[in-house]
Amino acid sequence: MSIQEQASAPTVTTTMEKTSPSTIMPTLRYHDAPAAIQWLCQVFGFARHAVYANPDGTIGHAELTLGGGMIMLGSEKNDEYGRGFKSPAELGGVETRSSYIVVPDADAVYTRALAAGATVLRPLQNTDYGSREFSVKDPEGHTWSVGTYDPWAKPE
Numbered sequence: 001m002s003i004q005e006q007a008s009a010p011t012v013t014t015t016m017e018k019t020s021p022s023t024i025m026p027t028l029r030y031h032d033a034p035a036a037i038q039w040l041c042q043v044f045g046f047a048r049h050a051v052y053a054n055p056d057g058t059i060g061h062a063e064l065t066l067g068g069g070m071i072m073l074g075s076e077k078n079d080e081y082g083r084g085f086k087s088p089a090e091l092g093g094v095e096t097r098s099s100y101i102v103v104p105d106a107d108a109v110y111t112r113a114l115a116a117g118a119t120v121l122r123p124l125q126n127t128d129y130g131s132r133e134f135s136v137k138d139p140e141g142h143t144w145s146v147g148t149y150d151p152w153a154k155p156e
Contacts, residue, residue, distance in 0.1 A: 025063075025070045026099050029085045030140050033059035033075040039139055040064055043116045044101055044109060044146065046071070066101060088141030098135075098143035102150045106132040109146050 030036040034057065040046045046064035054060045058075035076082060088095050103109050110124045118136035121143065126132050133147025 025072050026097065028071065028073040028142060029076050029082070029087065030059075030073060031076050031087060031089075032140070033062065033073060036073065036138065036140060037062055037064065039116060040071075043112045043118065043138075044144065045103070069101075071099070088137070088143075093141060095141070095143055098145060100145045100147070100149075103146055103148065106134065106147050110134050113146075 028036075034053075037046075037048065037051065037059070041048065041064065044066065046066045049063040049065045049070065051062040052060045054075070060074055062073050064071050064073070076085070076087070101109075106124060113134075113136050114120070118138065120134065120136055122133075122135040122145075124132065124134040127147075127149070129149060131147040131149030133145060133149060135143060135145040137143055
């Protein structure tokens with residue numbers, strides 16, 4: 001099957017897609033994961049689904065939810081697996097990923113982000129595709145785009 005045929009082939013829906021709110025979960029590492037969890041919950045409205053703290057105060061694993069989505073995060077680790085992750089600060093501010101959060105009120109989230117000291121990459125704006133959105137960096141340099149655009153919504 002050619003690439004063009006593959007691209008136009010019907011999508012197969014699995015049972016997991018029907019029963020699970022989200023099957024793709026971005027994962028992040030933070031130097032100060034407890035502070036990151038607090039910031040993400042305060043600014044973007046994430047809720048703590050599960051947080052597993054280590055005896056030394058670092059976070060072994062955390063799951064934060066927002067709507068039907070989830071992110072997972074933990075503290076930096078100096079082991080074979082953990083050394084494969086670099087923070088944006090370690091890469092001179094460069095990133096290889098970012099996340100988009102769909103919210104009903106981008107203005108309110110933008111106000112909270114500014115109050116919490118977020119670095120604004122793209123100020124709050126209206127887009128040609130009907131969204132009101134912005135992009136910021138959290139205190140450890142991870143990029144988050146936030147807006148009202150919902151790619152799952154049916155076009156009008």
